[in-house]
Amino acid sequence: MWRASVLTIFPDMFPGPLGTSLAGKALAAGTWALETIDIRNFGIGVHRTVDDTPAGGGPGMVMKADVLANAIDSVAADTRPRILLSPRGTPLTQARVKDLARGPGAILVCGRFEGVDERVIEARALEEISVGDYVLSGGEIAALVLMDACIRLLPGVMGHEASGQDESFSDGLLEYPQFTRPQVFEGRPIPEVLISGDHAKVAAWRREQAEKLTQSRRGDLWTAFSDRLGPAKKPPAKG
Numbered sequence: 001m002w003r004a005s006v007l008t009i010f011p012d013m014f015p016g017p018l019g020t021s022l023a024g025k026a027l028a029a030g031t032w033a034l035e036t037i038d039i040r041n042f043g044i045g046v047h048r049t050v051d052d053t054p055a056g057g058g059p060g061m062v063m064k065a066d067v068l069a070n071a072i073d074s075v076a077a078d079t080r081p082r083i084l085l086s087p088r089g090t091p092l093t094q095a096r097v098k099d100l101a102r103g104p105g106a107i108l109v110c111g112r113f114e115g116v117d118e119r120v121i122e123a124r125a126l127e128e129i130s131v132g133d134y135v136l137s138g139g140e141i142a143a144l145v146l147m148d149a150c151i152r153l154l155p156g157v158m159g160h161e162a163s164g165q166d167e168s169f170s171d172g173l174l175e176y177p178q179f180t181r182p183q184v185f186e187g188r189p190i191p192e193v194l195i196s197g198d199h200a201k202v203a204a205w206r207r208e209q210a211e212k213l214t215q216s217r218r219g220d221l222w223t224a225f226s227d228r229l230g231p232a233k234k235p236p237a238k239g
């Protein structure tokens with residue numbers, strides 16, 4: 001069973017959207033398990049304080065290292081990666097998601113305020129992961145994003161085992177365009193090749209579309225993809 005332990009001052013946010021749909025069914029079925037640890041329970045004094053003003057001055061508050069360390073230490077020590085959701089972290093990729101989904105689960109620390117005291121990141125060897133180059137108000141939604149991406153890859157969660165294989169990023173390309181009935185929508189027909197019944201042609205068309213899309217929308221992915229193929233197998237540049 002894939003186990004997520006989430007450290008947060010807002011445990012009510014979980015499972016949130018992951019309690020419905022495929023993830024919710026998988027949670028009920030015991031494919032994955034969720035534990036929330038309320039950081040506030042480790043807060044200091046009658047007010048259960050979890051934050052303090054930043055050393056050196058400046059706006060906002062910083063999550064206290066001692067409080068967070070105690071919260072982290074309350075989670076049974078195991079082999080799961082300890083992750084701090086953080087805009088400064090390594091951007092989350094589908095490769096890392098696959099890697100995490102294959103593992104035992106994750107311990108996810110959700111920051112709030114201006115962030116967390118640097119020393120707890122070091123002292124508890126937290127791996128910082130970002131869900132994108134923008135700033136959220138807290139790590140909770142980022143943790144939900146990471147969990148959702150992992151959970152859908154767990155065996156038996158997606159209706160079709162194969163549907164995880166063809167999609168965006170899995171081979172370094174964005175996914176080809178999808179269509180379904182009706183045959184004509186507001187005067188726009190489904191591309192003929194897709195209703196030809198010729199599987200080889202369909203596969204070739206999809207591949208070509210995926211390459212075109214990746215090249216025009218994501219130069220970064222395209223460069224990495226072409227580099228990986230090596231000069232000999234490089235696909236021809238398309239305009």
Ligand code: SAH
Nearest residue numbers: 085086087111115130131135136138139142
């Ligand atoms: N002052 C910080 C931002 C703090 S945002 C800075 O400039 O780096 C508060 C918390 O939200 C962070 O501690 C982190 O846990 C979470 N968070 C914000 N943006 C995020 C992102 N892009 N990815 C992952 N977590 C994020």
